[in-house]
Amino acid sequence: MAGILQRLHHGGPALVEDCARTLGVDGLAVSALLEGGVREVVLADPGMGARFEELQFTLGEGPGPDAARTGVAVLVSDLRAVLPQRWPALLPALAEDRVGAVFCFPLHLGAITVGVLTLARETPRPLNAREMDDALVLASALTSLLLNGDGQPLEKLAVMSSHAVLRQAVVHQATGMISVQLGVPLSEALLYLRAHAYSHHRPLGDIAQDVVARRLRFAPPAPASGPTAPEDPKDDVS
Incomplete structure (x- = not known):
């Protein structure tokens, strides 16, 4: 020691x-x-x-x-x-x-x-x-x-470890993107990101990378009176 x-x-x-x-x-x-x-x-x-x-x-x-x-x-x-x-x-x-x-x-x-x-x-x-x-x-x-x-x-x-640790920089970037997409505070955007990772049994870093690479987009729920089709339905999360 x-x-x-x-x-x-x-x-x-x-x-x-x-x-x-x-x-x-x-x-x-x-x-x-x-x-x-x-x-x-x-x-x-x-x-x-x-x-x-x-x-x-x-x-x-x-x-x-x-x-x-x-x-x-x-x-x-x-x-x-x-x-x-x-x-x-x-x-x-x-x-x-x-x-x-x-x-x-x-x-x-x-x-x-x-x-x-x-x-x-x-x-x-x-x-x-x-x-x-x-x-x-x-x-x-x-x-x-x-x-x-x-x-x-x-x-x-x-820099003391020879291995990369968590991909938290990309998590922060994804959180900011989700905040803009949903119009919610950063703290709430992180909850959405965590919930999606948990429900899909995938690491948070992997989900964040999908968001940053624009393979995954979080969309607000469509209005009940007239739903609007998302730009790419298979990649949007509401």
Whole structure:
């Protein structure tokens, strides 16, 4: 962990994988809280960490959003023991995944929460004392990095992994396009995008790419008195 903390401020190959191995987990992700409470994933392994974060981002619920909202760590040592009503959309979506335990640590200083560190493991079991200590140390270091005011922390984190993480830039672009198409606020447009991804059992990033590429267009419901045919019915969503 001491070596990882040194590399955290200077970058280096395989940082995500080394962090996960040191903490005894199979997946790791770091998200930053942007204006309006939006969580932007800036670092994730290409496997379990990225998959779990994309599910949370698509569905808008889970231990990560809870930790970001409350500023309190959410430690789930056995996801199978969680009551269905806690995360009614996320838990069924994880049924075919191998995630057995998830630990989300808010990155905060006092009342200010700037992000979330998410750890996931395949085997359901709690973090031991050493793993918990290391996770808290890493969370503290990440908090300091995200609070750095030179405008570079997110870029530094994003280039530390050799793999691309979530396609959230295209999600934001698609959200803006849907907002214009439907004449609704951005927050409501994101809900439409999430609902479409969930109902079609597809990743949010894939749906967003279809919107940006104009293969998919969201159209407002036609007036009952005189419906107007969409420009391309097979690609419009009302």
